[in-house]
Amino acid sequence: MQHLLTSQPSSLFSRRTFIKATAAAASAAALASSALARDYGPDAPPSAYPEPDVLVHNPERFTAKIGNTPIKRLYTGTLWAEGPAWNGVGRYLVWSDIPNAVQMRWLDEDGHVSVFRNPSGNSNGNTFDYQGRQISCEHGGRRVVRYEYDGSITVLADEYDGNPFNSPNDAVVHPDGSVWFTDPPYGSWGDYEGNKGEILLKEAVYRIDPSGEVTLLTDEIDKPNGLCFSHDYQRLFVADTGPGDIKVWDIADDMTLENGALFSDMTFDGTHVGPDGLRADIDGNIWSSGGWVGDGFNGVHIFAPDGERIGQILLPETTSNLCFGGLKRNRLFMTASQSLYAVYVNTRGAHIA
Secondary structure: OOOOOOOOOHHHHHOOOOOOOOHHHHHHHHHHOOHHHOOOOOOOOOOOOOOOOEEEOOOOOOOOOOOOOOOEEEEEOOOOEEEEEEEOOOOEEEEEEOOOOEEEEEEOOOOOEEEEEOOOOOEEEEEEOOOOOEEEEEOOOOEEEEEOOOOOEEEEEOEEOOEEOOOOOOEEEOOOOOEEEEEOOHHHOOOOOOOOOOOOOOOEEEEEOOOOOEEEEEOOOOOEEEEEEOOOOOEEEEEEOOOOEEEEEEEEOOOEEEEEEEEEOOEEOOEEOEEEEEEEEOOOOEEEEEEOOOOOOOEEEEEOOOOOEEEEEEOOOOEEEEEEEOOOOOEEEEEEOOEEEEEEOOOOEOOOO
């Protein structure tokens, strides 16, 4: 996602100029917790149980909170952290630092963090396919690539209808072997998160067939960003960072979008939260990162399948993306501005990450 306050199209400003929180919302956030005041440093005191920054809005529907586990900051030091993806074979998490054009890796064995890939083409979203190969969306190269077992790179898609993509942002894999991805313009608006260049395509969501054919799924969306399938692959959710909401479609024949609708306008107690990354759990709930509005709203927002917000995870930084990982896929990893966070939850991610 592009985040420079320069002379960019007005849609960049509209998604960052959010309505201020009402006094009631500010009071509720203060009563719940102050994530900004929390010390996450190496000498921080132990967290109190139950974890105060995992909020339950509907106890009958949000049962993922674990009473005796804390939110942990695993790393800090990136410029803009994005695209977390869990590798179950290697037991590591990979994520992108887009402006620094590197991918980072956190090892589950001892928490060691190192540069995993340099340069990364200003990669944003990452995921792994069902053969364990990493797939990345490159802002700099305006393409979606796959890293093969021997270290070589296969370009899965770099153009549509004869024109280069804008800056592929996030990708998910389907059991049929296809790769679905979003293509907003953020990485081509400037040189900070990619390479400044001309925008030749309408922002859209695409599908790459195992044969290599690229199909436009929908361009009836302003700035498609994070995306995820429902737990049963019957629906597709997409974060639209133009108006700052989440949209949903039914999936027909595993490859066609129908019945587009608004899933959440991301406005709570008069405050509009900017969505970004999306993930589904095995219970059908949708987990969305959020930010740009400060304490009480930055972090993760959890929705029931019908769109009701049932829980929250508060973080002290604008949160870009998230994924489920760990041996049981019951640990939520969250990239947030300069840092990587994690918390165990009483559910599991619905898909490989």
